[in-house]
Amino acid sequence: MGNPLTGVTWLYNPYVPRFLRDLADGSIPLTHNAFDKLEPWCAAAHLRELVMSCGLLPAVDxxxxxxxxxxxxxxxxxxxxxxxxxxxxxxxxxxxxxxxxxxxxxxxxxxxxxxxxxxxxxxxxxxxxxxxxxxxxxxRGSRSRCCCSTAGRSAESSGSPSTTCSPTAMAS
Structure with a gap:
């Protein structure tokens, strides 16, 4: 953390003491999945970054x-x-x-x-x-599904979907 005052200010966020307390008593497991479920996500994301920077959680982008x-x-x-x-x-x-x-x-x-x-x-x-x-x-009498659908395709139009689907084919 470049500026210690930023960290002190962050501690005054109303969610941070609860997160830290719950981490300390094991209510929040020290896993990425646990951090994914925390709200508000922004405060949880910052805490996760701090925990990763300390090596307590594996680093993830x-x-x-x-x-x-x-x-x-x-x-x-x-x-x-x-x-x-x-x-x-x-x-x-x-x-x-x-x-x-x-x-x-x-x-x-x-x-x-x-x-x-x-x-x-x-x-x-x-x-x-x-x-x-x-x-x-x-x-209007048009097909109700994309012409790429294999259901109901005749033998002569058995090309791959990437070569048969076009706006004009859908309208026919």
């Missing part, structure tokens, strides 16, 4: 932790449970491994954290757009 803290709230806000599942799978199998791999090579940058969040947001927006588009065109 701060921006990775912030992304992992943000993601469940974003997923909860997605109204359609099917969209929530798809976005969660995308985050779990694509975005988080990419972020973790970057963090292993060195500290994450704010830009990489923003990029990860933007990927999740764009996937969420795309699913909402796709759902709205198929809902609005289903009443």
């Amino acid at each position: 701060k921006l990775l932790l912030l992304f992992e803290r943000w993601l469940p709230g974003h997923l909860t806000a997605i109204g359609d449970h099917r969209h929530r599942r798809v976005v969660k799978e995308f985050a779990t199998w694509k975005v988080q491994p990419w972020l973790r791999a970057l963090a292993e090579r060195g500290p994450l940058t704010p830009a990489s954290r923003r990029n990860a969040g933007a990927q999740i947001m764009r996937a969420t927006e795309f699913l909402a757009w796709l759902s709205e588009t198929t809902r609005s065109t289903s009443g």
Whole structure:
């Protein structure tokens, strides 16, 4: 800590004495998972950084932790449970491994954290757009699902989804 006065001021935060007391008596286990559940998250994040800097917890990239803290709230806000599942799978199998791999090579940058969040947001927006588009065109005799769906595909249109899906194909 560069400025000791900052640390003294931080101690006057109403949550800090409770966090420290609970850490001391074992009510809060000394694990990253325990810190993930503490509220307010900002005070908990600062305490976690201090504990990591002392070597009491393994070091984890701060921006990775912030992304992992943000993601469940974003997923909860997605109204359609099917969209929530798809976005969660995308985050779990694509975005988080990419972020973790970057963090292993060195500290994450704010830009990489923003990029990860933007990927999740764009996937969420795309699913909402796709759902709205198929809902609005289903009443006009168009397909009610994306042409990429393998259900009901004829033998002559058995190309891969990446080569058959287009806006014009969806409207046919």
